[in-house]
Amino acid sequence: MEKIVSLCKRRGFVFQSSEIYGGLASCWDYGPLGVELKRNIKNYWWKKVVQERDDMVGIDASIMMHPQVWVASGHVAGFSDPLVECKDCRQRFRSTDIDLNKCPNCGGVLSEPRMFNLMFKTFMGPVEDAANIVYLRPETAQAQFVNFENVLSTTRKKLPFGIAQVGKSFRNEITTGNFIFRTREFEQMEIEYFVKPGTDEHWFDYWVNERLNYYVGLGIKKENLRLRQHDKEELAHYAKGCFDVDYNFPIGWSEIEGIANRGDFDLTQHSKFSGKTLDYFDEEKGERYLPYVIEPSSGVDRTLLAVLVDAYDEEVADKETRVVLHIKPEIAPVKVAVLPLSRNEKLSPMSKEVSALLRPHFMTQYDDAQSIGRRYRRQDEIGTPYCVTIDFQSLEDNQVTIRERDSMQQVRVPVSGLLDELMARFS
Numbered sequence: 001m002e003k004i005v006s007l008c009k010r011r012g013f014v015f016q017s018s019e020i021y022g023g024l025a026s027c028w029d030y031g032p033l034g035v036e037l038k039r040n041i042k043n044y045w046w047k048k049v050v051q052e053r054d055d056m057v058g059i060d061a062s063i064m065m066h067p068q069v070w071v072a073s074g075h076v077a078g079f080s081d082p083l084v085e086c087k088d089c090r091q092r093f094r095s096t097d098i099d100l101n102k103c104p105n106c107g108g109v110l111s112e113p114r115m116f117n118l119m120f121k122t123f124m125g126p127v128e129d130a131a132n133i134v135y136l137r138p139e140t141a142q143a144q145f146v147n148f149e150n151v152l153s154t155t156r157k158k159l160p161f162g163i164a165q166v167g168k169s170f171r172n173e174i175t176t177g178n179f180i181f182r183t184r185e186f187e188q189m190e191i192e193y194f195v196k197p198g199t200d201e202h203w204f205d206y207w208v209n210e211r212l213n214y215y216v217g218l219g220i221k222k223e224n225l226r227l228r229q230h231d232k233e234e235l236a237h238y239a240k241g242c243f244d245v246d247y248n249f250p251i252g253w254s255e256i257e258g259i260a261n262r263g264d265f266d267l268t269q270h271s272k273f274s275g276k277t278l279d280y281f282d283e284e285k286g287e288r289y290l291p292y293v294i295e296p297s298s299g300v301d302r303t304l305l306a307v308l309v310d311a312y313d314e315e316v317a318d319k320e321t322r323v324v325l326h327i328k329p330e331i332a333p334v335k336v337a338v339l340p341l342s343r344n345e346k347l348s349p350m351s352k353e354v355s356a357l358l359r360p361h362f363m364t365q366y367d368d369a370q371s372i373g374r375r376y377r378r379q380d381e382i383g384t385p386y387c388v389t390i391d392f393q394s395l396e397d398n399q400v401t402i403r404e405r406d407s408m409q410q411v412r413v414p415v416s417g418l419l420d421e422l423m424a425r426f427s
Contacts, residue, residue: 001250004308005179007323011382013037013308013333014180026176026183033382034304036333036363038187041218041303042166044331045189048214049164056162056191057155061143063168064124064134069142072273073266074237075119075135082113083174094174118171120184136170141295144192145266148278159280159291160203162193166300178251180301187300194291196282197264200240203294204261208243211259211296215245218303219328220310224248228255238265245298247306256306257298264290307331311383317408318373325383326406329426334384335362336422339375341391343368351390354400357419358388362426380405386422 008014013034017027030038050056070076082095088108095113103110120136123129137143144163151163166189176182195203208227216222230242240261246253267278267290279288311325329335336358340351348368355366365384367375372389379387389401389410400418403410413421 001179001309004250004305004312007312007381008034008179008308026173027185028180028183033333037307037327037331038300038304040331040333041307042187042189042300044218045214045298046164046166048217049162049191053162055157055160056164057151057157058164059143059147059151060167061140061147061165063137063170065137065142065146067134068273069146069270070119070135070138072269073142074269075138076117078237081116081118081174083116084110084113086110092174116172116174118173120170120172138171139169139297140165140167140188140190141192141297142266144190145270145278145293146274148194148267149276152280159282160193160195160199162191164189164191166190178249180305181249181251181254183301188297189300189303190297191295192266193294193296194280195294197289197292200261200263200292200294204241204259207294207296208259211257211298212245215247215256215303215306218307218331219326220247220306224310226253228253236260238262247302247310249306249309254302256302257296259294259296262293262295264292266293267291322377322380324380324405327383327385329385332383332385333363334365334379334382335386335426337365337367337375337379337384337387339366339372339379339387339389340368341372341389344392346395347390347392350394354388354390354415354418357415358422361419362422376403376408386425388418 011033012031015029015031016023017029018024046058050058083092084095085092086103086105086108087110089103089106091103091105093104102108119138122134122136123132124134125132144165147163167187168185169188170185173182173184176184193203193207212225212227215225224247226246228244228246235242240263242258242260244255245257247256271278279290281288307327308325311327313324313326315322315324338351338355338358340347355364358364367378376387385405387403389403391401394400399412399414401410401412402421
């Protein structure tokens with residue numbers, strides 16, 4: 001994990017938030033490479049679960065919602081963790097994470113556990129009173145439920161169908177850590193898939209397998225993934241069943257996605273508290289019922305961390321250690337690097353022409369600093385699938401060299417066919 005954190009800072013994937021002021025605990029900024037990788041992961045997810053399916057649509061809902069949404073969902077009353085406080089150093093911890101006999105910070109005596117609500121509370125408008133309380137959403141899911149009727153009436157979808165959303169969520173976690181794994185501000189990719197009661201077990205099994213295979217398709221090694229079924233004691237009060245997709249991080253097996261059978265809890269609650277009927281009319285059967293919901297919910301930040309950990313490799317090449325990120329080309333932050341053999345002024349015009357040719361089609365990086373060997377290593381370390389090198393022979397035969405990241409094999413291609421060659425490799 002230390003190597004991953006160091007790489008992220010050194011190469012511009014992730015920075016400590018507000019670092020020049022000493023940072024802010026558990027808050028992170030995504031740098032030039034990190035924002036590209038994060039965007040590519042979200043786009044890949046959207047492509048697989050929305051674009052390539054005819055039973056899914058998307059929304060992008062407000063972070064702040066009517067406070068009654070969180071009363072209906074149970075978050076106001078029950079979204080909490082047990083907190084203990086050291087009577088000596090005043091540090092606070094989630095009691096489930098530590099040995100309750102003593103403080104892990106100073107060895108002092110701990111208080112009795114008390115429940116701590118994890119929602120961030122704020123006020124809407126100029127007056128800070130109880131009537132103006134709103135919350136930063138602790139999950140994106142509730143927006144799909146309260147928009148069920150809107151989506152149904154505007155898309156005329158028939159069951160089964162899903163609503164997908166990517167967005168920020170906020171939880172005032174007592175204990176954070178392990179880099180970007182557990183933070184107070186994070187991004188989710190969630191599906192709420194509405195099905196007819198009685199078919200929910202079938203669709204639950206379907207989505208459990210579908211989501212495990214998704215991560216393999218994302219380029220993560222299958223041996224580093226597992227499914228873990230929740231025991232009855234750890235199930236949420238509304239859930240009929242739940243599986244986690246776990247990844248074998250350096251910190252051990254930990255969740256990157258949860259798939260839950262939520263039953264009809266959510267639509268029932270929002271119907272009750274809003275007074276609006278949120279049932280579904282089945283035209284074929286001529287009957288009305290509240291759909292059941294299958295919820296695959298994944299974390300963007302945890303997925304990104306899993307991708308980096310899984311892709312990281314150190315190998316010997318040319319009698320020296322080569323650090324390389326074997327990131328799936330489709331989600332790599334930089335797709336193609338354009339590298340003139342040297343900074344010789346004769347190479348610059350053609351190199352920049354090649355870069356201009358590729359830039360509208362791929363996220364590219366132009367690099368002419370230091371030796372070509374060092375530049376190859378820099379691109380390997382950030383996971384760039386292909387490097388295009390322009391040398392002095394290129395000025396004569398109008399051909400360039402494509403170097404592939406994983407095998408380091410090189411081939412010469414004419415500039416006129418370069419774009420088609422790279423397009424074919426990515427497709």
